[in-house]
Amino acid sequence: MLANLPPTSSTPASPEALAAPLTRAPVIVIFIEEGGGDWHARRLKDAMERRGAQVVTSTLKACAFDTRLRSGIDIPGFEGRLPDGVFVRSISKGALEAITLRLGILHALSASGVRVWNEARVIERCVDKSTATFLFQKAGLPVPDTRTAEGHANALAYAEGRLPLVSKPLFGSQGNGVKKAEKLEDLPGEDEVGGVYYLQRYLRAPGQQEFSDWRVFVSGGRIIGSMARQGAHWITNIHQGAQPQAADLDEDARQLALAAVRAVGADYAGVDLIRDSEGRLMLLEINSNPAWKGLQSICEIDIAVALAEDFLDAVTATMAANGVSVR
Numbered sequence: 001m002l003a004n005l006p007p008t009s010s011t012p013a014s015p016e017a018l019a020a021p022l023t024r025a026p027v028i029v030i031f032i033e034e035g036g037g038d039w040h041a042r043r044l045k046d047a048m049e050r051r052g053a054q055v056v057t058s059t060l061k062a063c064a065f066d067t068r069l070r071s072g073i074d075i076p077g078f079e080g081r082l083p084d085g086v087f088v089r090s091i092s093k094g095a096l097e098a099i100t101l102r103l104g105i106l107h108a109l110s111a112s113g114v115r116v117w118n119e120a121r122v123i124e125r126c127v128d129k130s131t132a133t134f135l136f137q138k139a140g141l142p143v144p145d146t147r148t149a150e151g152h153a154n155a156l157a158y159a160e161g162r163l164p165l166v167s168k169p170l171f172g173s174q175g176n177g178v179k180k181a182e183k184l185e186d187l188p189g190e191d192e193v194g195g196v197y198y199l200q201r202y203l204r205a206p207g208q209q210e211f212s213d214w215r216v217f218v219s220g221g222r223i224i225g226s227m228a229r230q231g232a233h234w235i236t237n238i239h240q241g242a243q244p245q246a247a248d249l250d251e252d253a254r255q256l257a258l259a260a261v262r263a264v265g266a267d268y269a270g271v272d273l274i275r276d277s278e279g280r281l282m283l284l285e286i287n288s289n290p291a292w293k294g295l296q297s298i299c300e301i302d303i304a305v306a307l308a309e310d311f312l313d314a315v316t317a318t319m320a321a322n323g324v325s326v327r
Ligand SMILES: Nc1ncnc2c1ncn2[C@@H]1O[C@H](COP(=O)(O)OP(=O)(O)O)[C@@H](O)[C@H]1O
Pocket: 144, 166, 168, 172, 173, 174, 175, 176, 178, 200, 201, 202, 203, 204, 213, 234, 235, 236, 237, 272, 284, 285
């Protein structure tokens, strides 16, 4: 299936092999979570194939750097050749060494002329909540008061007189590990947060019973879908039981979501917005590998199709810049 890719081994290519790849369908790899079965990846693959791309699903865990290959990068089934585009659904869990290697491979793919969505630099900025918050602040965007620092003693000193505070794992998602500290003893232990405390002002009013925030899905510089997430618990992730609701975003919210995506340089992203107890709109966080199953349930547009189109447009533009036209 990948026979039409240019060879990257040290064997000289035949004139046919050199000529053929200059007009071809884009070859795409979608990196999924180890174990597979990803609802999102299946839809993306379908949508990309309907647009004529050749799509392979793989995991970053199965990839390698290998100096015997001319490209230096080994993606299963590619024999050292490189795809035109890579769509990262997941980098998968792993030790610091494993994550460093996988991000290194994504950096190397971008540096080798492969269009990567989102690229490693963007994933690094978004996965680390403190860096994303810093970049939002530098871009002049409204963020809740937040301090990220190491050590329980520092956390205690900051929390004194500021409670209640929200504590979040630096690399968390789907509301996992998000906690409210009403008193100093509620602050998590160092082992729970890897010694790093991301502490944020709790934005809800005391006694509040109903909670909602917004998820805005941005791709190709435009909003392709948004929803309110409503629930009886203050953590309103769909994964934590909140309900998705159709919601018209006002212009301020739309502009804030788009500015957040620009601030981190993402190609596509899920942006969380919230209003504090005084009604001020704020940026909570940004996800560089967002899920969209909940959003799709209340959305008319097919999100996978929109995403596949934006991504393939970007891949095609990169191919053209590399002198390859698309069949
Ligand atoms: N500072 C805060 N004040 C009040 N609620 C918050 C605050 N931060 C997060 N939440 C709630 O917790 C949810 C999860 O937080 P978020 O920062 O989006 O982390 P995650 O990556 O786990 O989704 C938010 O959608 C919101 O409902």
